[in-house]
Amino acid sequence: MVHPTSSDTVPTHPIRPAPRLSMRTRSALWVWGFLAIPVLFYCVIRFYPTFNAFWLSLTDWDLMSEAEFIGFENYRRMFADPDFWQTFRNTFEYLVFGTPISLLIAFVVAYYLDRVRFAHNFLRALYFMPYITTAAAMAWVWRWFYQPPPTGLINSALGEMGFGQIEFLGSTSNALPAIMVTAIWAGLGFQIIIFMAGLRAIPDTYYEAARIDGLGEWTILRKITLPLLKPTTVFLVVFISIAFLRIFDQVYNMTTNDPGGPLGTTEPLVLMIYQTAFSSYDMGYAAAQTVVLFTILLVVSLLQLWILRDRA
Amino acid sequence: MATISLKNLTKVYGKAEVIHGIDLDIADGEFVVFVGPSGCGKSTTLRMIAGLEAVSGGEIRIGDRVVNELDPKSRNIAMVFQNYAIYPHMTVRENIAIGLYTQNLDKEEKARRVENAAQILGLTDFADRRPAALSGGQRQRVAMGRAMVRDPAAFLFDEPLSNLDAQLRAQMRIEIKALHQRLGSTIAYVTHDQVEAMTMADRIVVMKDGHILQQGRPMDIYANPVDVFTARFIGTPSMNIIPSGLAGGPAAGDGGRPVLLGVRPQDLHVGQAAAAGGLTLAGPVTAVEPLGPETLVHFRVGEETVIGTAPATQIPEVGSEVSARAEDAQLHRFDAETEKALESR
Numbered sequence: 001m002v003h004p005t006s007s008d009t010v011p012t013h014p015i016r017p018a019p020r021l022s023m024r025t026r027s028a029l030w031v032w033g034f035l036a037i038p039v040l041f042y043c044v045i046r047f048y049p050t051f052n053a054f055w056l057s058l059t060d061w062d063l064m065s066e067a068e069f070i071g072f073e074n075y076r077r078m079f080a081d082p083d084f085w086q087t088f089r090n091t092f093e094y095l096v097f098g099t100p101i102s103l104l105i106a107f108v109v110a111y112y113l114d115r116v117r118f119a120h121n122f123l124r125a126l127y128f129m130p131y132i133t134t135a136a137a138m139a140w141v142w143r144w145f146y147q148p149p150p151t152g153l154i155n156s157a158l159g160e161m162g163f164g165q166i167e168f169l170g171s172t173s174n175a176l177p178a179i180m181v182t183a184i185w186a187g188l189g190f191q192i193i194i195f196m197a198g199l200r201a202i203p204d205t206y207y208e209a210a211r212i213d214g215l216g217e218w219t220i221l222r223k224i225t226l227p228l229l230k231p232t233t234v235f236l237v238v239f240i241s242i243a244f245l246r247i248f249d250q251v252y253n254m255t256t257n258d259p260g261g262p263l264g265t266t267e268p269l270v271l272m273i274y275q276t277a278f279s280s281y282d283m284g285y286a287a288a289q290t291v292v293l294f295t296i297l298l299v300v301s302l303l304q305l306w307i308l309r310d311r312a
Numbered sequence: 313m314a315t316i317s318l319k320n321l322t323k324v325y326g327k328a329e330v331i332h333g334i335d336l337d338i339a340d341g342e343f344v345v346f347v348g349p350s351g352c353g354k355s356t357t358l359r360m361i362a363g364l365e366a367v368s369g370g371e372i373r374i375g376d377r378v379v380n381e382l383d384p385k386s387r388n389i390a391m392v393f394q395n396y397a398i399y400p401h402m403t404v405r406e407n408i409a410i411g412l413y414t415q416n417l418d419k420e421e422k423a424r425r426v427e428n429a430a431q432i433l434g435l436t437d438f439a440d441r442r443p444a445a446l447s448g449g450q451r452q453r454v455a456m457g458r459a460m461v462r463d464p465a466a467f468l469f470d471e472p473l474s475n476l477d478a479q480l481r482a483q484m485r486i487e488i489k490a491l492h493q494r495l496g497s498t499i500a501y502v503t504h505d506q507v508e509a510m511t512m513a514d515r516i517v518v519m520k521d522g523h524i525l526q527q528g529r530p531m532d533i534y535a536n537p538v539d540v541f542t543a544r545f546i547g548t549p550s551m552n553i554i555p556s557g558l559a560g561g562p563a564a565g566d567g568g569r570p571v572l573l574g575v576r577p578q579d580l581h582v583g584q585a586a587a588a589g590g591l592t593l594a595g596p597v598t599a600v601e602p603l604g605p606e607t608l609v610h611f612r613v614g615e616e617t618v619i620g621t622a623p624a625t626q627i628p629e630v631g632s633e634v635s636a637r638a639e640d641a642q643l644h645r646f647d648a649e650t651e652k653a654l655e656s657r
Contacts, residue, residue: 213462
């Protein structure tokens with residue numbers, strides 16, 4: 001037997017030098033090592049230009065000459081510009097009508113689709129299809145729907161049934177709702193999938209217990225389903241709102257002859273920014289509009305999170 | 313309160329029949345526990361009584377009404393689920409009150425009943441909390457509160473204690489039993505835990521593969537199991553079942569058919585010398601489990617491992633030879649082919 005303390009006779013294990021960094025530090029280094037690329041990318045490609053836009057909004061930069069500081073001149077000009085207020089109103093019209101209508105339709109479809117067993121997957125795929133379709137392609141299809149006959153499907157059908165024709169994209173009052181319908185349609189697939197996932201996550205026993213307690217369909221929906229679906233709803237409200245505040249593709253593609261027309265009645269903020277920047281090359285002014293959009297997005301999102309917060 | 317009676321009740325899923333015509337009468341105020349392994353049909357039976365599953369054949373009566381085609385809400389029963397099914401967005405008080413939501417009572421009466429239930433269940437201090445702030449046992453009590461306020465004809469419990477830890481389960485067993493004594497209500501209770509069945513039931517219904525194997529008072533089932541399955545299922549550790557020939561007895565019983573001998577570990581005393589009559593088994597020890605008051609000794613007899621009990625202070629070495637003895641009166645005899653109990657001699 002070797003005495004445990006006689007170290008010279010016991011074959012010693014090659015002992016590794018104690019690491020200089022603690023386990024915690026080493027794992028933190030690894031994590032930041034991997035995160036470095038996306039973080040760097042985000043800083044250079046996203047955050048820097050964002051902050052730069054704040055600066056640009058205070059200049060008269062027009063791509064050609066050096067940017068010169070002009071204080072709040074761009075903002076003064078913007079708030080005095082009736083076109084800006086028109087697009088401001090338009091943007092909020094998309095938001096205020098588009099969000100609740102989207103939410104309602106998506107929920108109703110998800111609620112009933114969740115109960116359909118027959119051709120369930122096929123139906124779900126069908127509803128999801130618009131979401132994976134290119135926005136431009138879909139906008140053009142809808143644009144044709146809205147044309148006068150014989151091209152326009154809707155007006156042809158109305159004519160067949162003996163109703164009068166409706167001017168859609170050419171009318172100052174109908175164009176915005178017509179485009180909004182397209183935008184709602186485009187987003188539904190995604191929202192339905194999210195709502196269905198939320199519905200699936202509610203345990204069946206909640207409903208069974210409610211049935212035994214004698215709660216009716218409507219009460220179950222109001223007292224159990226909707227409250228339990230709240231996290232999903234909060235997410236979708238914020239998500240849909242941001243989408244409507246940033247609406248561009250549908251408007252641009254459905255009004256290419258006169259972007260944002262007729263008479264600017266469909267023009268959202270993003271389209272105005274696009275026109276100011278890349279048609280008029282008025283970068284400073286466009287940056288000021290961007291800052292306003294940024295502020296609106298921030299305020300609306302925070303407001304929604306605050307209103308829909310969990311009061312637990 | 314009401315009676316529940318099942319007549320030739322069957323349940324078919326597609327082509328598979330899972331409940332094969334069971335008959336059962338639950339008396340008014342009786343606490344009946346359905347026990348059996350997973351998939352034996354006990355939960356399905358309970359869910360048919362509740363109206364959550366359609367009845368494929370036969371008849372369910374609650375009180376003097378046939379309820380086969382009635383909605384769950386019209387059956388005047390209350391159910392407590394394994395996952396409690398209490399709503400996370402409501403307070404304890406609201407959760408209990410939801411049981412009264414559709415009842416035609418004035419506000420004060422509802423509030424009074426909710427307070428009363430909360431008080432009986434010791435939930436008064438938590439009445440304004442959300443379920444997330446409660447322990448598992450408290451959540452289960454909320455679920456029971458919601459059932460209680462309804463003052464239903466019968467309570468149905470579907471494995472209500474399975475999500476609780478062992479200590480809490482033991483405590484809740486007592487509470488549910490006390491509640492039953494206090495309310496005197498008819499209870500149908502489903503569990504896979506035979507300890508719950510033994511400790512709580514007025515009557516145990518042992519189920520397997522969609523049949524009722526045996527029903528009776530807990531001690532009757534424990535003392536006189538009708539077959540090997542029930543004998544092994546009720547009581548812990550499980551009853552030792554060994555071929556009679558292996559135990560030194562006659563290999564065959566009356567009529568020359570092979571016999572199985574059953575003996576509960578508690579009746580098989582390790583360390584006792586062989587004596588006339590009874591059963592004596594001997595073999596090498598494979599494992600010992602000191603439980604404190606006694607020690608379980610696993611030892612091999614031929615191909616079988618047998619469990620016997622030794623006094624707490626006498627813990628045999630693993631590998632040593634032991635002998636164990638059981639009185640003749642403690643032996644159970646089963647037909648080896650049908651596994652049915654034979655008439656005791």
